[in-house]
Amino acid sequence: MNMNFTADTDTTSSADAQILDTVDRFIRERVEPRAQAIDADNVYPQDLHDEAAALGLFALAVPEAYGGLGVGLRTRLKVIERLARSSGTFAVIVCTVPDGLDPLRAHGSEELKQKYLPGVASGELMPAIALSEPSGGSDVAAMKTTARRDGQSYVINGDKTWCTHGSFADFITVFAKTDESAGHRGITAFLVPKDTPGFEVVRDEDLACLRGSPQSTLRFTDMRIDQSLRLGDEGEGFRMAMLAMDDARLNCSAQALGIAYRCIYEATEYAKQRVAFDRPIIEFQGVHFLLAELCTEYSAARALWLQAIDDFEAGPTRQSGVIGSMAKNACTAIGMKAPVEAIQILGAAGLSTDLPLERMMRDSKAYQIFDGTTQIHNWIIGRHLQREGLPFD
Numbered sequence: 001m002n003m004n005f006t007a008d009t010d011t012t013s014s015a016d017a018q019i020l021d022t023v024d025r026f027i028r029e030r031v032e033p034r035a036q037a038i039d040a041d042n043v044y045p046q047d048l049h050d051e052a053a054a055l056g057l058f059a060l061a062v063p064e065a066y067g068g069l070g071v072g073l074r075t076r077l078k079v080i081e082r083l084a085r086s087s088g089t090f091a092v093i094v095c096t097v098p099d100g101l102d103p104l105r106a107h108g109s110e111e112l113k114q115k116y117l118p119g120v121a122s123g124e125l126m127p128a129i130a131l132s133e134p135s136g137g138s139d140v141a142a143m144k145t146t147a148r149r150d151g152q153s154y155v156i157n158g159d160k161t162w163c164t165h166g167s168f169a170d171f172i173t174v175f176a177k178t179d180e181s182a183g184h185r186g187i188t189a190f191l192v193p194k195d196t197p198g199f200e201v202v203r204d205e206d207l208a209c210l211r212g213s214p215q216s217t218l219r220f221t222d223m224r225i226d227q228s229l230r231l232g233d234e235g236e237g238f239r240m241a242m243l244a245m246d247d248a249r250l251n252c253s254a255q256a257l258g259i260a261y262r263c264i265y266e267a268t269e270y271a272k273q274r275v276a277f278d279r280p281i282i283e284f285q286g287v288h289f290l291l292a293e294l295c296t297e298y299s300a301a302r303a304l305w306l307q308a309i310d311d312f313e314a315g316p317t318r319q320s321g322v323i324g325s326m327a328k329n330a331c332t333a334i335g336m337k338a339p340v341e342a343i344q345i346l347g348a349a350g351l352s353t354d355l356p357l358e359r360m361m362r363d364s365k366a367y368q369i370f371d372g373t374t375q376i377h378n379w380i381i382g383r384h385l386q387r388e389g390l391p392f393d
């Protein structure tokens with residue numbers, strides 16, 4: 001396959017270009033040949049994890065002071081985008097680190113950061129984040145997990161679900177209610193080491209998407225943790241979760257864009273060489289208009305994503321959050337449409353597991369659900385329009 005993984009339209013510094021070159025080689029030589037098998041076997045690819053760790057991919061989201069690489073957000077997200085052009089699963093494996101780390105990075109004590117961040121940077125420690133519960137994920141304020149203060153510790157009880165890598169993460173950021181009467185203001189975040197008594201992995205769920213990167217259901221029964229493991233103050237958890245989502249939705253968009261790019265590429269190459277009625281099918285208007293639409297929607301979504309990254313890096317505001325929500329919805333929409341239409345262009349061959357398109361169609365659906373569903377982001381955008389007006393000049 002001679003796909004141009006490095007196709008890019010915006011500028012990158014030479015140091016960052018070097019990182020992206022290294023990543024492109026790793027993808028071509030190591031990830032691409034394994035991508036279908038990771039999905040089929042549904043087993044976490046620990047050997048590729050170790051190779052990615054040696055390349056520093058888990059250090060991308062860690063500050064330099066704790067062993068990280070200190071690269072900019074744009075480059076970190078482009079790494080995720082490129083990985084997703086080959087394997088949605090491996091992109092999630094790398095991007096779960098920033099998602100799971102955000103509350104510790106922003107609100108952890110110096111002692112906790114020293115204890116955990118260097119291990120994350122080296123790929124030895126895996127973080128996870130547990131917000132969603134069996135009773136619901138979108139309505140965060142309705143969570144049922146409680147953390148009752150008892151002297152110098154907290155006692156946590158409740159169930160969490162869909163926790164990416166929850167069954168083997170070394171530590172998990174758990175959100176729980178310290179004040180059940182205070183709605184979203186009663187939520188607090190805690191860092192829970194996996195060997196804490198009362199921590200139980202109920203099961204890994206068997207999902208159609210992102211296979212090999214499991215989502216786990218967890219149970220906490222009288223799980224006692226020291227107050228030093230609380231992240232931030234009591235009641236700050238909801239705000240922390242929303243801030244983590246600002247970064248996560250850009251990450252999720254990167255994955256959807258990666259899949260869209262690959263699917264448009266595969267469909268275009270196929271349409272140029274597949275002959276029907278004595279001519280390449282790309283010459284039929286029904287096919288080339290479809291490809292033109294995909295290409296245009298992809299480019300527009302990616303431009304919005306780049307703007308959202310710039311706005312977020314300039315300092316998160318309510319407006320940058322809304323641009324991020326619009327980018328997430330635009331990117332995940334083309335991320336879903338591209339594999340569906342690419343399969344249409346390939347006909348029956350598009351559904352073959354020899355090609356990545358059906359896998360990418362399954363993976364892409366997840367992007368419209370996690371890190372805030374499409375409807376929740378539309379709600380955020382609509383609320384901004386109602387209260388503050390248009391989110392652009």
Ligand SMILES: Cc1cc2nc3c(=O)[nH]c(=O)nc-3n(C[C@H](O)[C@H](O)[C@H](O)COP(=O)(O)OP(=O)(O)OC[C@H]3O[C@@H](n4cnc5c(N)ncnc54)[C@H](O)[C@@H]3O)c2cc1C
Binds near residue numbers: 137164369370372
């Ligand atoms: C692959 C994958 C990985 C995940 N990883 C994690 C993780 O690491 N940690 C974690 O905590 N969670 C994780 N999740 C869970 C994810 O965050 C939730 O699935 C998501 O928040 C939606 O929650 P839900 O599935 O309970 O759906 P619900 O909240 O029950 O929503 C069901 C439907 O109702 C709609 N809906 C809800 N409220 C509204 C509204 N106000 N207006 C309009 N429509 C509405 C939703 O859009 C959705 O279509 C993951 C999910 C997946 C699929």
